Amino acid sequence: MKKPDMTDTAAAHSGIIPIVPLRPAKQVMRLARMGSFHQSRLSFMRVLLRRLKAEKWRFKRSRWDIDADGVGVATYEAIGPKRSYTLVAFAHDLPAEKRSDRVIAEAWDATFTLHDGVISNANIERLKRNVPLQEAGRILDDEFVLSRANRSIRLFDYVLNCLAAGTQPDLAKIEPVGYLMRTTAVYGSGKFGAADRDTWADRPEFSGSFQPELLAVWLLRSFTIDLVEHMAAVNSPHNAVKLDSHIRRRIGVGNSTGLGMAPFLVNHPSLIHSWINARETALARVRALKKTDTTGLSRFVELIAKANKNAKKWTTDSLDQRAKIQKLRDDIVQLNAFLHTLNSDIVKPWDTIYRWGETNLSLEGQEQLVSLLLEDHGPLIDNLATTMKADEEAHFRIDGSMHLFQLHKIMNNVYDWTHDIDYEKNDAQARVWYVSEEKLEPRLGERFEEPIEPYEQPLAPGRDAVLAIKALDQWMNAKTNSENDTVAMFLLGHPEHRHIVRRAQTVFVLPYAEIQDNTISATMQPIDLLRCKLSFFGASKFDPRSDRWLRITMYQGAPFPDELTAMDPDALAYPPLISNGQLEH
Amino acid sequence: MTWSLGEISALATKAARGSGMEWGLAEEAGYAVKWLQRRELPGVAALCRYLSWRESGTLSAWPDKTGERGHYCPIAIGAAYGDGAFGDEVQLQRIRLPLLLIPFVALRAFDKSITVSMGNAVFCLTRDGFGHSTNSTAILVNSSVCNITTKHEALPLITSINDIRWPRVPETTTDCIKVLNKFAKNTYAPATETSRLSGAGAGLNDGD
Structure with missing residues (x-):
């Protein structure tokens, strides 16, 4: 099992454009960032x-x-x-x-x-x-x-x-x-x-x-x-x-x-990888472009003005989201000012802008910037849309021939983010994902306050990985066993780790398949999961109504069936401006 | 009423989990039932029979404790065979509902054809094809010795999976599906007024 190279391999093989590495999973697959994703032209x-x-x-x-x-x-x-x-x-x-x-x-x-x-x-x-x-x-x-x-x-x-x-x-x-x-x-x-x-x-x-x-x-x-x-x-x-x-x-x-939608991202690892991988590959392609021109840069400035208008029209009763929107509005003003300091002949302009954003913008602003950077580069990135799917059965089979020392290494590698989490503490495992008998829908409960643990769904990969690594340590340290024993042998004796071993082998080859955060902690916000998924759908106006449900709008601004021939739907993805290129106040 | 394969696979996973299997094995049960029903073989009936038999006994751990007269779990042993815990050729004693073993044997038939004899039934598996003896009672045998070999003797007619359209799970499985639903119910937490409100996170006034 070979770990993938985190570059845009299609671009590398084409030789057409230089390579910018994809943002690593440890940066992208965090709930706070995923909960700041915006719709893009790959939605x-x-x-x-x-x-x-x-x-x-x-x-x-x-x-x-x-x-x-x-x-x-x-x-x-x-x-x-x-x-x-x-x-x-x-x-x-x-x-x-x-x-x-x-x-x-x-x-x-x-x-x-x-x-x-x-x-x-x-x-x-x-x-x-x-x-x-x-x-x-x-x-x-x-x-x-x-x-x-x-x-x-x-x-x-x-x-x-x-x-x-x-x-x-x-x-x-x-x-x-x-x-x-x-x-x-x-x-x-x-x-x-x-x-x-x-x-x-x-x-x-x-x-x-x-x-x-x-x-x-x-x-x-x-x-x-x-x-x-x-x-x-x-x-x-x-x-x-x-x-x-x-x-x-x-x-x-x-x-x-x-919450019905929340477990989806955890339950479909290979699919989520395909979505994130397409978006990250698109970003890397744009960042790798060596140059733009006056028109390219001015179109981007106009786009920023549309995004500004969009942010100004975005209202919510959620105090947390209001604070994020305010930061976004401030970010857009800053970004606009920064753009006006740039000359159109700079080398790798989009990479320069992205890297400036990474240093100067909030997560909400950074992820808005990612979507905006993709916006004007359809011919370069639109073909990635067809990769946003997965043959989930292809990743179902466990590689039982793998030696345990390899599995141990893989699990410590892909779940290294769990090293910062102490699962012995109640706060780290405060929540239980379960399915309610009443409506057969996923719910989130309090492990130490409700009798729901026997009904727990397998939606805590971090905790499960820590338990499996411990069991692997014990197995390999036992005198009768060897680190050259196979995964098949281990799982025959430990079926309780089968789920997470399958997952670890998948995540090893598909790095964006796993959310690198504790999905059962006391502070986890389920709406981050919802927003990530809905941004890939193309939703806007995220309006959290609590930490676990939200309202959104779909297709606002898009053409109707009787308008599709005459209008470009991509040109309508952000609200139209009254005057070109100026931030509206 | 007919069912989609996706629904039935999800139900099989929940039913297996509801009867006490670890999640990772329950997922294998979902895989096995879908694999069989995709080929219009009675996977739903097989899992229904197996979980019902298991419930009536005293077994409590997976894989089953076999003892002298006990049986092996077709899912646990099947998954282990698929993982490569045994050689290609193996004789397995007292497999309960051995039909459920077949989807796991198929995992290893990618570079060779494998024959499984179980009681009066014979299965042959290739990379994308399968064939079996036509006696439906023999296919759904409750228990038998399973001989898994790479030798080819009097093979049944092989059908390519690529030649079969996606089937539905038929009406005739209704009673078995009721049984699987009963097992699946064990995975659902009974609702309380607190969980109704806090579990989903909505207040009383959610319209606008």
């Missing part, structure tokens, strides 16, 4: 829209059977070069007291599924009996996604009343919320009967990660607009107007995400 929503545009996909609302109360079914078709998909949306009449974002909810304002192909009436009838039930219903391998959403109390009725009165809603009210409806779960990959990922993983349109799920979310964004416009027209047939396209574009889809 999955943006990858999806680029592909849909490049391949000239067509879209149509093929059915609209929604009554005056806003109840019924609508379908939206996405028609690609080879295949079509249909979003089936069921709109419900939900009493206000039943509206809850919690996963334990049993009713929603709208429920959705993404169907493979053009849908038949018979399939709509089948789905009508199941999709509104969500987890309590069943879908088939003709369906790829199951989801639901609730109306925003802050915005839906406000926009509805404005449109019914024949006026446009105030952008200042739209902007801080950013959505009419908020999804509370988007399930895919075989969940609740949906098609196994393996059945569609080789379709080019779904290359990468979470593409069916994000196609569904993008289509359901159109449904939320259609629904509010429909209800406004029903309420006021003579006065109602449709949303102005500029205002409409500032409406995305909300998402409320809790």
Whole structure:
């Protein structure tokens, strides 16, 4: 088993661009930094829209059977070069007291599924009996996604009343919320009967990660607009107007995400490696560029101004996040000032800017800078999007022939960050990840206050590695054993270490596969895990509601299906400026 | 009602864990059931039978204590075979639900074909193919001696995995899935009012 070289091997072999080493896992894979990640052009929503545009996909609302109360079914078709998909949306009449974002909810304002192909009436009838039930219903391998959403109390009725009165809603009210409806779960990959990922993983349109799920979310964004416009027209047939396209574009889809998503990053090590590795490789490619020109630098300055506007529009009630946003705003001002000291003819300009950022910016600012550095270099980095996936089964098999001294060395190497943690202390193992019987969702409990330890999920790799290393020491020091004994022999006697040994062998070859922090400490913030994952989705406006759930906005600013031909979705990833290149105050 | 392989693999892992297996072995149970069901072999039924049998006995440690008349766990022994703890050719006595052993033998059939005889059933495994005798009762035998060899005698017809479309786990497994769900339930912590609020971190007012 050979440890990988931490360079961009594709670039090295191409000989086109010089090499800058990738940032090491010990720098990147820390929760505080991962909890500061921002969306980038490698984020999955943006990858999806680029592909849909490049391949000239067509879209149509093929059915609209929604009554005056806003109840019924609508379908939206996405028609690609080879295949079509249909979003089936069921709109419900939900009493206000039943509206809850919690996963334990049993009713929603709208429920959705993404169907493979053009849908038949018979399939709509089948789905009508199941999709509104969500987890309590069943879908088939003709369906790829199951989801639901609730109306925003802050915005839906406000926009509805404005449109019914024949006026446009105030952008200042739209902007801080950013959505009419908020999804509370988007399930895919075989969940609740949906098609196994393996059945569609080789379709080019779904290359990468979470593409069916994000196609569904993008289509359901159109449904939320259609629904509010429909209800406004029903309420006021003579006065109602449709949303102005500029205002409409500032409406995305909300998402409320809790602990259900948090263990994902720990449970899918090889996949997470592929995501982080692509992003780090992209950064290294940009940093390695020898030069830019006046235009390149001025475009970057303009981008900073857009990021500044974005940061100014980012609001949250979370005091911690507010402090981070304030630092980000200060960082952007500093960065802008620094850029104006640079000449366009400096050598390796982007590396200079990155290294300045590493010294002078907060983590929030540094990771925003990483995303911004990638922004203007599509031709150099966009092809990395196809690497953001993993054959997880390929890393499942344990190399049982490995000698124990090798395993010992590997584990001490990849888990060296545990040397600073004293797992004997209660604070270091204060938390327990478990699954609740009530809703079969991951939860976080207090080990020393609740009787939950027997239900602990294997989500504490650091602690498990320390225990396994201790057992390896004992094994190798026993007189009857040898350090040349194999992993297979050790695991036959110690099945309790099988999980972490598999993991260690994976992390050894995929260094970004492991979070190098204690995931069960008293101070661990689950929202850091959520934010990392959601940034790869392409979410923005992270709004923590506690240390373990948050709200986000998806596709805010992105083109709608009827705009995709004329607009560049990447150009809309940050809010447009009123005047070019100036920081707006 | 049919199930996806992903669902069933996750359920098998939870069920095995819920019956007392260490997590790392429970993951192997998930792998084994998915491998079998991918080939439309009764992996769900095999795990259901094995966990039920094990629950009715007095065994409490993994791998099973075999004693004089006891049995070996097909998951623990299978994983060990897959790891290379034994040579390619081995005779294993008293393997319970030996069908569950097959996915692990397949791990070592990447550069040679391997034949497994268990009772009246024969399996042959190659890098991407598999074949077996057609008697379904024999395949799902409760216990037998397993002879694993690299010799080829009267081989069954080999099917390439690349020629099989992704199957669903069929309706006929419903009762077995109920049993696996019962075992899986042991991994879930009973809810309390405190855990409902603090465990997920939301307050009472979460809409907006």
